[in-house]
Amino acid sequence: MKSWIKYLSLAAVVILVILNWPPGTWLVPNCMMDGEFVDWRGRAHLSDEEGDGRLGCDLKEISWGTNENDSNIYFMLERTRPDPMTAPLECKLFFDINGNGKYTNQVDKYATISYYPRNQDRGDVYISLYAVTGELLGKYNGSWGEGTSDGASRFEFSIPMDVLMLYPGQAMRFYLNDAGGRDDRLPNQGDIQWAPFPLVRKSPSSIALAFLFWLGITVFFYKNRLWVFYYIWSSVGLCCLLVLLFHASLVEYHLETYTSLLLHDLLSYLGIVTYIFDRAPGTLLVLIKIDTSWTTISIDIENSGLVEMCIIFSLLLFYPIHRPLKRAGMALVGALAVYAINLARLAIVILLIHTWGRNMSFVAHTVFGRLFFFIMIVALYWQLITRPSLEKIRRQIQND
Numbered sequence: 001m002k003s004w005i006k007y008l009s010l011a012a013v014v015i016l017v018i019l020n021w022p023p024g025t026w027l028v029p030n031c032m033m034d035g036e037f038v039d040w041r042g043r044a045h046l047s048d049e050e051g052d053g054r055l056g057c058d059l060k061e062i063s064w065g066t067n068e069n070d071s072n073i074y075f076m077l078e079r080t081r082p083d084p085m086t087a088p089l090e091c092k093l094f095f096d097i098n099g100n101g102k103y104t105n106q107v108d109k110y111a112t113i114s115y116y117p118r119n120q121d122r123g124d125v126y127i128s129l130y131a132v133t134g135e136l137l138g139k140y141n142g143s144w145g146e147g148t149s150d151g152a153s154r155f156e157f158s159i160p161m162d163v164l165m166l167y168p169g170q171a172m173r174f175y176l177n178d179a180g181g182r183d184d185r186l187p188n189q190g191d192i193q194w195a196p197f198p199l200v201r202k203s204p205s206s207i208a209l210a211f212l213f214w215l216g217i218t219v220f221f222y223k224n225r226l227w228v229f230y231y232i233w234s235s236v237g238l239c240c241l242l243v244l245l246f247h248a249s250l251v252e253y254h255l256e257t258y259t260s261l262l263l264h265d266l267l268s269y270l271g272i273v274t275y276i277f278d279r280a281p282g283t284l285l286v287l288i289k290i291d292t293s294w295t296t297i298s299i300d301i302e303n304s305g306l307v308e309m310c311i312i313f314s315l316l317l318f319y320p321i322h323r324p325l326k327r328a329g330m331a332l333v334g335a336l337a338v339y340a341i342n343l344a345r346l347a348i349v350i351l352l353i354h355t356w357g358r359n360m361s362f363v364a365h366t367v368f369g370r371l372f373f374f375i376m377i378v379a380l381y382w383q384l385i386t387r388p389s390l391e392k393i394r395r396q397i398q399n400d
Contacts, residue, residue, distance in 0.1 A: 190293025256282025
């Protein structure tokens with residue numbers, strides 16, 4: 001009876017933690033299409049020098065980002081304060097959807113952008129999205145810009161990813177140009193590569209129900225001494241629960257932030273120009289010297305090491321050859337080791353892309369990066385799981 005009270009108490013505590021688990025949006029608010037720009041502070045952006053554009057169309061900065069559980073991509077444009085304040089801005093945003101460096105393929109798109117600060121409070125924004133053939137794909141408009149009383153410089157807009165025919169995590173390129181195709185361009189040379197990956201967060205209640213189901217089956221296998229099923233179910237189930245819980249939460253936010261910060265410091269030491277942003281966790285903007293272009297390295301769930309850390313933590317936490325306290329310590333050590341290995345992998349990938357250009361991206365990620373990661377992970381699993389198991393078997397044979 002006491003054991004059941006213990007399990008029920010544990011379940012109650014864990015469920016309370018899950019239901020009140022802080023999401024990452026506590027520190028990174030979503031982009032709101034309201035003509036206010038507080039939510040753009042610290043977002044990924046690239047600036048342009050002032051004075052190189054015509055009147056009213058001197059581009060100053062472009063920012064970009066995504067929202068949680070949202071399939072739109074968001075942009076904020078800023079120009080040098082015009083004179084007069086009512087001067088309109090007209091520009092074009094070009095999209096290289098397949099990321100091959102060409103903007104003339106059939107899948108590529110471009111958007112014409114018009115901004116009219118007609119009154120003191122708000123400015124009107126008109127977006128028309130076209131295929132490269134000139135076919136109109138969509139129109140979007142709203143009072144998303146500053147009015148004349150606020151400087152008539154900034155405005156925001158969004159474009160649906162499905163209209164762009166862009167799926168989450170797909171690398172694309174873009175650049176901003178004056179509507180006349182002359183005068184001003186952002187960036188001045190090359191373009192910006194970005195793989196938008198909107199976060200998709202599961203509801204805490206569904207995670208809590210999954211935890212109860214996992215705990216019940218785990219206790220059943222443990223009580224009936226079905227050790228093989230117990231280990232497989234408990235470790236795999238815990239890994240899935242941890243990924244669901246940590247994804248799009250403050251844990252992932254801080255993991256991505258510290259990873260980008262460490263990479264920024266390391267790459268700066270090696271002479272590679274990078275930028276990091278306060279409210280774009282895991283976003284590292286890297287200048288690719290050979291292409292004179294910018295690449296956004298997104299440290300998200302796919303390459304942050306979060307999944308791999310949860311895997312080794314769960315496998316070691318339930319591995320039966322050590323006592324519980326030692327298993328917990330080894331699980332933490334294993335997770336930290338995976339984090340360090342993944343950090344080295346990302347540094348190698350960025351170094352290769354910076355040296356050989358963005359055409360090296362696929363090979364750098366899928367061949368060199370993964371090969372390094374695979375070799376190091378196999379060595380880590382040997383050290384933490386296989387070797388201790390073989391030593392214990394050897395000692396048992398000797399004792400017999």
